[in-house]
Amino acid sequence: MIEPIGNQYIVARPVYSANAFAEDHKKKLRYHKTFLDNLKVCCSCSTQKAKRIALSLFPIASWLPAYRIKEWLLSDIVSGISTGLVAVLQGLAFALLVSIPPSYGLYAAFFPVITYFFLGTSKHISVGPFPVLSMMVGAVVLRLVPTTSTMSLDIFNSSMSNDSSTDEYKVMVAATVTVLSGIIQLVMGVLQFGFVVIYLSESLISGFTTAAAIHVLVSQLKFILQLQVPAHTDPFSIFKVLNSIFSQIEKTNIADLVTSLIILLIVFVVKEINQRYKAKLPVPIPIELIMTVIATGVSYGFDFKNRFNVAVVGKMQSGFQPPITPDIQIFQDTIGDSFGIAIVGFAVAFSVASVYSLKYDYPIDGNQELIALGVSNIFGGSFRGFAASTSLSRSGVQESTGGKTQIAGLLSAIIVLIVIVAIGFLLEPLQKSVLAALALGNLKGMLMQFAEIGRLWRKDKYDCLIWIMTFIFAIVLGLGLGLAASVAFQLLTIVFRTQFPKCSILANVGRSNIYKNKKDYSDMYEPEGVKIFRCPSPIYFANIQFFKQKLTDAVGFNPLRILRKRNKALKKIRKLQKKGLLQVTPKGFICTIDGFKDSEDELDSHQIEELDQPINLADLPFQIDWNADLPVNIVVPKISLHSLILDFSAVSFLDISSMRGLKKILQEFMRIKVDVYIVGTDDDFIEKLVQCEFFDDEVKDSIFFLTIHDAILQILMKKDDSTSKFNSSQGKDAKFDFTINTNGGLRNRECQVPVETKF
């Protein structure tokens, strides 16, 4: 039993190396599941499992039977109607982002909701168009369907047939990209790839959505100013678009500009009021709806279209159009973009869904969400809709107006349906610039995220870098490619973070078992000849050289160089001995020569390899103390280090490259008689090394100790031992002098080196 004794930390136990501990405390034999075992579990089959999978594929089968009509239906209806109205407006506005006629936005707000109703696991998100996603689809559409820049300013005056066929092709491209991204989502869902969202960190999402907001802003400028902007392909497209706009800025339609500025101003102000008096207002003022109604009325009443030549929503096709078969040829050209759309769409929907799932405490299933979104997009795309995910604001409306289940979503789809089949024509006089202004009204929050940069810079440089790079990538390369580049860069930062670890030398503070960075405290104790080196990160191929460099810096010498110098010196001593020039005297080496000629400057490659071998003293009748003075002309750097402790408590893994490097380092130190101790590793770490055949006769598994303090005690004990042994055996041990008799010695000099004879 551990008993607390006052505020005291009192421990008395044997010093433990990993081996000694294993002897005292037998480890249980545990069966570790292999890859095959996991595969077996994964692939095993049972009726129950089949049933569970079937149920999880159709979540509606679980929640619909449990629907509490009396309690939930009313709030679902209220929520459904509000959401539906928002969905209509957003559908129209976001269709402009895709560069297709607004009416198609309604399809995007209708079809996906139907399938999600059956397949989705979230009860609160409102599936449908999302600005960033619409932008991404729009980028593909603009790339594949170049609009002729010579078209007249008012698109309604230009040849109608040509225009509508272009529009048709645009819709076709948008639908195809949507279907393809749906297929990708479906496949990912089936393959259980729902975990990919974890690779989108907060900093990345923040930088990405800010860039997306800039893209949206720029793309809406042409509607606000009512300019014809030719299509630009992805990388650098934003700059090209801006260039086009400013080069024809004098052609601006003032009526459109004024309308949108007024709308924008009103929307901003009312949204601010909504935000500030959140608590006092029963529901937020539906300013978008109000503005749309007013703007449509004004535009119709004063016949803006003909009077000011503004662009209006125009002919709303009443009812549905036949489904289309996606163009396989387009699949090939858009696979990269579709991948981006699939990922972003899922990431947004999933993150919004998880906010609500956490809030209302029900489970959502990432993989099922992928399947639901995938099917929704395939379905929606086939009926000429464009990529759906969820919009934060619309989901917010659905939830805050009391939506309890996807029944609300279904009802919102019915509202959209009514607009599609019956009252869509009412919106025909609405100016496109009004829709653009409404779309911009939502961007404030996203653009405010620029403030993140400063905050992140103060907190974490790497996160700040991720934000900035993501923003730059997404702006410059476009959203699809930019996202890929950002994710790659972000993963790279994880490597960077571990690649240049802040290695430090530790020493004892307070004379107990606490070891801290030597530079940080003043009253430190470091036993003589002992270095404690801490590496605070995993070691792998990219930082093993760095680790080695830091370790060499810390100990102050390169062990390999010392080894070579000693081996070279040994060669000379052997040669002297062979020639009979060396004699052992009890006091050490006595040499009567100063100018002993060294003819061995040139070593061939084989000889150099020999120098890297362990020092072999087996055939010498004496041992050499390398830190004492050696016979004349033989100079070996003296090192005071006898023990090196590597604190590996934060080294979470080694890879093969680093293992080989580490072994080499250990060997080099051991060959110059520096004892190496590795401490703080867990058992798995040692097991892994055993498995990789790390240990041999030179590097043994006895180098592992539980803690730094265990190793330090072991070192002190060993030193004590050897001193006392030396003292006790001194009587028996004879010390000999070497005398070098030289023929050509001009000067005589004596140097005494203590040598210990071997028995």
Add this chain to the structure above:
Amino acid sequence: MIEPIGNQYIVARPVYSANAFAEDHKKKLRYHKTFLDNLKVCCSCSTQKAKRIALSLFPIASWLPAYRIKEWLLSDIVSGISTGLVAVLQGLAFALLVSIPPSYGLYAAFFPVITYFFLGTSKHISVGPFPVLSMMVGAVVLRLVPTTSTMSLDIFNSSMSNDSSTDEYKVMVAATVTVLSGIIQLVMGVLQFGFVVIYLSESLISGFTTAAAIHVLVSQLKFILQLQVPAHTDPFSIFKVLNSIFSQIEKTNIADLVTSLIILLIVFVVKEINQRYKAKLPVPIPIELIMTVIATGVSYGFDFKNRFNVAVVGKMQSGFQPPITPDIQIFQDTIGDSFGIAIVGFAVAFSVASVYSLKYDYPIDGNQELIALGVSNIFGGSFRGFAASTSLSRSGVQESTGGKTQIAGLLSAIIVLIVIVAIGFLLEPLQKSVLAALALGNLKGMLMQFAEIGRLWRKDKYDCLIWIMTFIFAIVLGLGLGLAASVAFQLLTIVFRTQFPKCSILANVGRSNIYKNKKDYSDMYEPEGVKIFRCPSPIYFANIQFFKQKLTDAVGFNPLRILRKRNKALKKIRKLQKKGLLQVTPKGFICTIDGFKDSEDELDSHQIEELDQPINLADLPFQIDWNADLPVNIVVPKISLHSLILDFSAVSFLDISSMRGLKKILQEFMRIKVDVYIVGTDDDFIEKLVQCEFFDDEVKDSIFFLTIHDAILQILMKKDDSTSKFNSSQGKDAKFDFTINTNGGLRNRECQVPVETKF
């Protein structure tokens, strides 16, 4: 002083939280260099620095004046001649890999050596053609210059002019790619990007070179069988080439096939002999040279060219050709490949150079090497050579025959020069298939690397995966793109390794200060109500969810859910109290009601947010023991956990995302009165958290303790404290009973809950 007492680990010190320790041991104020400081040092200017930089730009200025003519010149001459002969043969053979006439290979073996002589820092590598690099250049050449597949079998019979212009264009492409990659290397060198090589791990290099060997093998097949193979662009090209070859296998030139098989056999056998009797042979048998001489003689003597219609080296242009200006248009098309060539070329040269620098103990400078190779490639490319690096075998020859400095390299270039200007015509009758066979003779070692797969699988699954994926990428995508994909994949594995850490629950072993995985040992002690959770890897955006999941699994409940249930229960208790239905009795709650109606099933979103707030008992006249039975119908899950220790000794960093996640987790636990302790972190870690405003009134920096044992002792002490306080204050403390008087209570039931009153 720490004194070893037998084999005993004896410690007595106060229990330390991080704060208590900081009070006892004052930290020194250290100035940490900021980014700006480092920039200042980097950009500072002085005469000395300028001189050092100038010297480092021309390493020859350091080593040439120190050249020991007497000792080194002879061996440099011997080495230079041997290397030169090998360079001639390799130049001819590797030119075939580039798909250009063999004579251009001689330029590649001549020009780069000259510039490297002045700029290089390695004394032993032999700069010049390298098979993998030649392959990579060849892939670009074949992509940009499609050979007409309708060409007649014997290229010398086809229209000469057409052919030579094609060849000229090929040479042009090869030279342009070489210059571009040289420019990339030069720029990287100037920007100090020499560190990039660390991203090429051993497993990656092994997999990559094996794939390169396969590419070389396949590309040489057409020379050995003497078939016309049309060009195929990069991804999947290897399969397309194989398809082409097998579809026309019946057109094989038997004479070429037989010659190359014989050569291949002899080369293999003699190389084996060289290897086996390495120690006994004074120099390895120069079998390539011998075979070339014999094959040339035989081909000339028996007029193979006309008799068997074999392809020969053919007209060797004597002397040099004028330099060419690279085609800027080609730059655009080959920037990706050039990048790959630049990196691979540098990586190979640098790794070979560092082997020798380590062996002979002299420094090499990665950035200077980049500059040297870059200039060499620009120079060589301008004179119609192709990309140069170093070949392992040729550098081996230069070193093993005694080369001491780049003087040997310069002499080898002179040998090549002699062949170019004088005796090149002698090689004209040599069969191309012989050159191909000689190139293949060097592949055995690389192909043997397949054995790595099994070895790596046993040691480290991730490394094995890197090997296999690199191999597949390089085979399928081609060498340039494949390398990029492999590096990306390899970096991803670093993320994978840390992403799913093996979290574990620790417990005390042996009743001292040792804590190990609870599952591993049998006689473990875990204080009641305490969990010790260890996360053995950094925590960041990609694994914070995983960490949370594992922690929830470990403690057995979701703290947020408990908090909500408690807050809900509290609401009910408050309501009861307000209605006067609740009275405090000394023995706890006494309730006389069973069917208390719960009308609060439906909560709106605002109310749900309230449930996540800390439990506020301030306005209640009593405290509630959540683990005791509560009044009827109020059920809250009981938890026994009162303290949670997080062992973060291996958590080397947190990012912003994970910090936010961690804080949320800590809050949730603290709000349900579970004390959280974080142990094992270093000081930097806490400083970082302070900097990121991690701490507030709820999550304080007093949760940090030095070790698990400190935290455990603190917990036991606290518990002791509260028990004794409770015992001593029991006399004063009054316990009250709550009595619920219900109006509609049907059944009476009593349940007593111990409550502690608040003062």
